[in-house]
Amino acid sequence: MPPPRRTTVAIVESPGAPFTFAEVNVDGPRPDEVLVRIVATGLCHTDLSVRDTLPAEMFPRVFGHEGAGVVEEVGDEVAGINVGDHVVLSFRACRSCGGCTTLGPGYCDNTVVLNYLGFREDGSTTYTRDGAPVHGSFFGQSSFARHVIATPDNVVVVDPQHDLTRIGPYGCAFQTGAGTVLDVLAPGASDSLVVYGVGAVGIAALAAARTAGVGTVVAVDLQPERLAVAAAYGATPLDPAALGDSSLVDRVKELTGGGASHAIDTTGVASVIKQAAQSLRPRGQLVVLGLGAEEFSLDAVDVMMNGKVVRGSVEGDSDPQEMIPRLLGMAAAGDFAVDSVVTTYPFESINLAVEDVTAGRVVKPVLVWPDDAD
Structure with a gap:
């Protein structure tokens, strides 16, 4: 195995703490791993929600799971990935268990170990600082870093014509929203779709709905800026706080001719x-995508008597090896227009990006390393 190298990471020292920068050692790749120099990484709500809820013993930690970069080293057992390849990083899956082979990689039996615990399956960490372990391997990458260790199952080689400073979000947010519309719900011209929460996942769902020709599309959010973006995708904007005496349920039913045939929740808010x-x-069908509420209640009589379906989805049931190239191809053809919702920040401004996305001032922040970084 090649020796470790020094690299820079945006680290979180304890639950809920801000991001700070540190120099750490990153391992060289093992035979089944690759080393990627990160060019840019999308900032996702999941990075923040997990940062704020993990126990203290799982820190210090490096987050980030929408990385895009260039392969610098490849393990001897890796096939199909070469030094110099441009790549987008996504979630990990073993691709051999019953969940992977029957349901898809998002439902891998080993999801927690491969994506959330902060270390490899053998308990080792890819990062160390002063000889002490730093939890990494978040979604098999921890790409709030200049260099990451990843594996072939979550490395997607892309055409070098794509701008690496813009495409990291295809590894999570964009494929989640688009996959939910195109492959999970598949609404058509005679259907209606309501998207609750129009951050990056919700906007990707709206972009996919426009491409699919969905007849009626409604966007629900409390942020006027995000509703304005949603309107540009052809959605009817709906701010629940501006309804007065009307209920959100009544207004949605009015806009959709008696009730939505399809809906997506990205908020994770129980109510x-x-x-x-x-x-x-x-x-009708509702797909729940947002992390937030540990529990939520439903109107049992309404669900049963009206045959409604409420289900979850992991990453829009997407296989990143198929979905990311598919969406990039659609975007290149003008059929998946999400580039305009990306706002780039220098990596050093990560905490400002957190503030801006939390306040709704931007839809999808992407953090970019300087060209002259080592």
């Missing part, structure tokens, strides 16, 4: 999820 289900027409 919103309940209202989203109540706003469905008979046999």
Whole structure:
């Protein structure tokens, strides 16, 4: 195995702490791993929610799971990935268990170990600082770093014509929203879709709905800036705080001719999820995508008597090896227009990016390393 090298990471020292920068050692790749120099990484709500909820013993930690970069070293057992390849990084999956082979990589039996615990399967960490372990391997990458160790299952080689400072979000947010519309729900011209929460995942869902020709599309959010973006994708904007005496359920049913045939929740807010289900027409479908509420309640009589379906989805049921090239091809053809919602920041401004996305001033922040970084 090649020796470790020094690299820079945006590190979190304890639960809920801000991002700070540190110099650490990153391992050279093992025979089944690759070393990627990160050019840019999308900032996702999952990075923040997990940062704020993990126990203290799982820190210090490096987050980031929408990395894009260039392969610098390749392990001897790796096939199909070469030094110099441009890549997008996504979530890990073993691709051999029952979940992977029957349901898809998002439902891997080993998801928690491969994506969330902060170390390799043998308990080792890819990063160390002063000889002490630093938790990494978040979604098999921890790409709030200048260099990362990844594996062939979550490395997607892309055409070098794509701008690496813009495409990291295809590894999570964009494929989640688009996959949910195109492959999980598959609404058409006679259908209606309501998206609750129009951050990056929600906007990707709206972009996919426009491409799919969905008849009626509604966007629900409390942020006027995000509703304005949603309107540009052809959605009817709906701010629940501006409804006065009307209920959100009544207004959605009015806009969709009696109830939505399809809905997506990205908020993870229990009360919103309940209202989203109540706003469905008979046999309507709601897909829950947002992390947040540990539990949410539903109107049991409404769900049963109207044959409604409420389900979850991991990454829009996407296989990154297929979905990322598919969406990049659609974007190149003008059929998946999400580039305009990307706002780039220098990596040193990561905490400002957190503030801006939390306040709704931007939809999808992407953090970019300087060209002259080592």
